Amino acid sequence: MAQEIELKLAVPDDALAQLAAWLDANGESKGEVTLLNVYLDTPERDLARARAALRLRRKGAQWLQTLKTAGQSQGGLASRHEWETEVDGEAIELQTLPDEARALLAPLADRLAPVFRTDFVRRLWIVQHDGARIEAGLDCGTITAPATQAQERIQELELEWLSGDENRAADVLHGLGARLQAVAPLTPSDLSKAARGYRLAGVDNA
Incomplete structure (x- = not known):
């Protein structure tokens, strides 16, 4: 199980150019990738109530399944547990997940179905800041909830901790965020893409 630590910043239209520049x-460009994602839950929204999110992601020819469990988010900084494994196609494969994740999903497996989608292009950079290695991902795309015919834009920057002194992760990420906010009018965002998707689908407690 990995722990994901990231700072999320909303990016207005007029900030895209100066932020990318x-x-x-100041970073090492890693190109861009198109990410097509479907989030699944039961009709009773058991995962949403447990503040968990289950995602199938297509990245080029590769499919990944990811389970994220309840974490904390304040001032745009989020810390949560995450399990991710490769799968053969657009279907959950419980047997490839570790025991803790499989125990959560197994009782729900036969009732899981798509709830919403998040599809976006991610531009990537690796930034060295204050002794740490950080991945900067600029995401632009849409969140779609078919059941409510609702759609919302994605335009955000995620600063994800990769390596360094993890005890200083929050301070270092906030430091880089403050530096970027001096470059462009970015604002912290505490809502994950999954939380926004559930909200569009009419689930308030995600």
Whole structure:
């Protein structure tokens, strides 16, 4: 099980160009990738009530399944548990998950179905800041909830902790965030893509 630590910042339209230019100049560009994602839950929204999110992601020819469990988010900084494994196609494969994740999903497996989608292009950079290695991902796309015919834009920057002194992760991420906020008018966001998707689908307690 990995622990994901990231700072999420909302990006207005007029900030995209200067933000990308700063990252090009101060980070190592890793190109861009199109990510197509479907989130699943039971009709009773058992995962949403447990503050968990289950996702199938297509990344090029590769399919990944990811389970994220309840974490904390404040001032845009989130810390949560995450399990991710490769699968053969657009279907959950419980046997490839570790015991803790499988125990949560097994009782729900026969009732899981798509609830919403998040599809976006991610531009990536690796940034060295204050002794740490951080991945900056600029995401632009849409969240769609077919049941309510609702759609919402994705335009955000995720600063994900990769390596360094983890005890200083929050301070370092906030430090880089403050540096970027001096470059462009970014604002912290505490809502994950999954929480926004559930909200569009009419689930308030995600």
